[in-house]
Amino acid sequence: MDDLPNLNPELFDVPDLARLQPAVPSTHSPRFLLLYGSLRERSYSRFLAMEAQRLLDRMGAETRIYQPHGLPLPDGASADHPKVAELREAAAWSEGMVWCSPERHGAMSAVLKAQVDWIPLSLGAVRPTQGKTLAVMQVSGGSQSFNAVNQMRVLGRWMRMLTIPNQSSVPRAFAEFDQGGRMKPSALYDRVVDVIEELVKFTLLTRDVAPYLVERYSERKESAAELSARVNQRAI
Secondary structure, eight states: OTTOTTSOTTTOOOOOGGGGSOSSOOOSOOEEEEEEOOOOTTOHHHHHHHHHHHHHHHTTOEEEEOOOTTOOOTTSSOTTSHHHHHHHHHHHHOSEEEEEEEOBTTBOOHHHHHHHHTSOSOBTTBOSSTTOEEEEEEEOSSSOOOHHHHHHHHHHHHTTOEEOSOOEEESSGGGTBOTTSOBOSSHHHHHHHHHHHHHHHHHHHHTTTHHHHTOOHHHHHHHHHHHHHHHHHHHO
16 A cells, blocks of 8 residues: 555455345345426326336336425425425335436426435435435426436435436427326337336346445545544543
8 A cells, every 4th residue: 555645554445346245135126216396286207207117016116106295395394294204214215216307497396306305315324315226207398308317317426326327308298198197109108118127127236235336435434533533532
């Protein structure tokens, strides 16, 4: 380590392929939480989330769609509000997520953002989103755009999630869903299938090793400093 004088060798972890082999691989069905971003009665982001749920169910996954009706604005209520508690419990339960948002003024909707804002980066020793997989999808009223999915990718990275490469953007959503809320056969629907397949594959590949994949030297260093400070405080 002579060539890395600023590095703490005791905390430096050389990547080890052996640690990517879990002692007991998971055998249960992958678990997914789906969020959508509109409260309208005829919500195309909800319809898209429901299509994603049907595909996930067909692939053998366990799914939950969170209903955002009644969720207070972030900081508008305490964390023990029933809708907040429900959302946080579902986030902790999940191994991956699907976020579906309409594009509003060139951005994701406030309804979707509020849901994510209520999910903290950490709850004590529990990190509700870190290392979990994420697929992002959007619907638009006009021509195809990628503003909402691009924003959600930034948000997913901030939440330290493993956002899959594929994504779905459905333009002129009013023409892509029938009166019953089902998506019509099209290349756009095929893309949704692609996204969900990829999400399941990435989740199966990473869920057992997610803690190793997102472990950071800087955080180990910070934790070691905090532990040392507590030990020194007790010694005084």
